[in-house]
Amino acid sequence: MDQLVAVAPVQPASPGAAAAAHVALKIPSGDGPYARAKHFQLVEKDLDASIAWFWKAISTGDKVDSALKDMAVVMKQRGYLAEAVDAIKSLRHLCPRQSQESLDNILLDLYKASGRTKEEIELLKQKLRKIYLGEAFHGRTTKRARSHGRKIHVSVKQETSRVLGNLAWAYMQQRNFMAAKVVYRKAQMIDPDANKACNLALCLIEQARFADAEVVLADVLAGRFQARDQQDGKIVRKAEELLARITAQTSPGGGGGDGRRGDDDDDGCDDWVEDEMVALLDVVVTQWAAPYRKTNRRLPVFEEISPLSREQMAC
Secondary structure, three states: OOOOOOOOOOOOOOHHHHHHHHHHOOOOOOOOHHHHHHHHHHOOOOHHHHHHHHHHHHHHOOOHHHHHHHHHHHHHHHOOHHHHHHHHHHHHHHOOHHHHHHHHHHHHHHHHHHOOHHHHHHHHHHHHHHHHHOOOOOOOOEEEEEEOOEEEEEEHHHHHHHHHHHHHHHHHHOOOHHHHHHHHHHHHHHOOOHHHHHHHHHHHHHOOOHHHHHHHHHHHHOOOOOHHHHOOHHHHHHHHHHHHHHHHHHOOOOOOOOOOOOHHHHOOOOHHHHHHHHHHHHHHHHOOOOOEOOEOOOOHHHHHHOOOOHHHHOO
16 A cells, blocks of 8 residues: 555546546546546546545645545455554544544444454443533534435434444344343433344344244334335345244244243353443443533433433342
């Protein structure tokens, strides 16, 4: 990455065609390194050349934050996952404060793509802390975001639930279903949706808590969650597949036992699971004492779930 690859000067077939392409693809005007990088990325489709020019843009101070984010995305496309992570970590200090959240989101994608689940979990916990401190929303109750190319407004509750859902999914990748179950339940307390409900049911199935999983899935199929979740037929199919799995595992010879474990059946779990749960509770909902909006009042979303005691989190 220290040297630019040899790249011929951009020679468009016609100035009018090039200008139209740049407008359509929202490529910045000019002949600076960042504009050249975007041209090679979006017009020439030469990703390695675009990486080289993004690097040049960063080193010369040309739209540094955009260049770093775009370079990391292109590196991910090329499979340079470790290099992209290193680039963000080593260069993010050059970017303004308002760019740090989007850099975190890119890092999370890179961690997920490269199987670096432990680092993903730690970064998600940091995001939860920033939400609590008011840093993610800059003291406001909503922020602007993009979803499927559309600009939307995201509330504190929605963002907290989303991050908790991602955290729970990361625990599932570690096969830490106890942690995943607790986090999914918290996410559902804040902003319930059918997709997280299905994932919670999967956690319960993995713990052989089939009766509890059936209750969750029945709520999904009964449409007891937000309408937007029910519009997707994939959710219904997913719930039906999980119910079929429960039936298979609880039938004679299915290997799932009677499948009717109660909440007190976790009493024999390992101490490290209890420690993990208590630590998670402390970080996410009970022990954050920093102010929000420069007052002593915590975010309402955390007030709602803070009454949960340490004993409730113990296995």
